[in-house]
Each structure stands twice: as C-alpha cells, then as structure tokens.
Amino acid sequence: MVKHEADLVEYGQELLQKNNSVRLIGNPKNKGGVLSFTIEGIHPHDVATILDGDGVAIRAGHHCCQILHDKLNIPASSRASVGIYNTREDLDTLNDAINNCKKIFNQK
C-alpha cells in the first residue's frame, strides 16, 4: 500500500509540476499520500467546486492548519489525496480537470 501511494504521489508531482500556474506545496522525504497545491489566480474553493463538476473530489481550505497557511502567505490551498483505490489514470483526470478549471477562469 505504501509503495502504491508513493508511486502515485511521485507521478502526480511530476504531472502537476509540468502544469503552468500550479504550485505544489511541501516536498518532504517520505511524503504521505497527499498533493497540496494552489493555482495562480484561482481560489482553492473555486478549484474544488469546478473539479467536483468533473468528478474529482478534493479538499480545499485550511485543512485545520491556519497557522501554516499564514506562514506560507496563502489564504487557503487545494489538496488531492491518493489511496490504494486510486490509479495513475485518476491523476490524469485530476490534471485534465485542473486544465478545465484554468480554461473557465481564462488562465494560461
């Protein structure tokens, strides 16, 4: 399970790093099954709403971690989690949904 999650996180990080205007947050050793990010110019709650419309469920907001968000100087963040039930195709769907979100908000 750990190996599967680590593989998905690595794949997701590579995918999102290539995506312009997506900023990944946090890259520790032994990273757990989460991908936290922000999209330039689009509030995380808007991201979550639009991704939901494309069948991608993510969490947005403070994640009970207001102090860290203050330190990072961001109002909120988006967070996708992966587990044993997810596949690489799910992360492709996430990336497509992010691109759709950017299209709706006219971002490059």
Place this chain on the structure above:
Amino acid sequence: MNLKELYQEIILEHGKNPRNLRKTENFNKDAKGHNPLCGDNVHVYLKLNGQKIVEDISFEGSGCAISMASAQL
C-alpha cells in the same frame, strides 16, 4: 444548477478585473468580516463627508470568486 450557471460571466469578469479592491485613503469608517469556516476575509472602508454622504468606498479581502464578486457589487 450546473457550473456555467454558477460561474456566470459577471462573476468571472469581476474576478479578472476587480472593482474597488483597495484601501480608501483617509477612511473614517471601516468594518471587518471573517468567516473562519471557509476562510473568507472582507475589510470594508468608507469615507463619509460632513453631510454623511459616501465619498469613497472600497474593500480588501480574499475568498472564492463568488464571494469576491459579491463584495465588489
């Protein structure tokens, strides 16, 4: 309601070109609003003249597109 209905042109347009998103100089009334559940922040500034007529109104804040467009309107 589908997404297109929710994210109408007017909301996206206000998100791209914000109105009155600044701090009024020499304001004499202000109010802060914060929603800890969703994290939205709005700080409204008013400048009233001697006849209590609004000379300038503005706000600073952060939130989703719908919240920010509402604050601008």
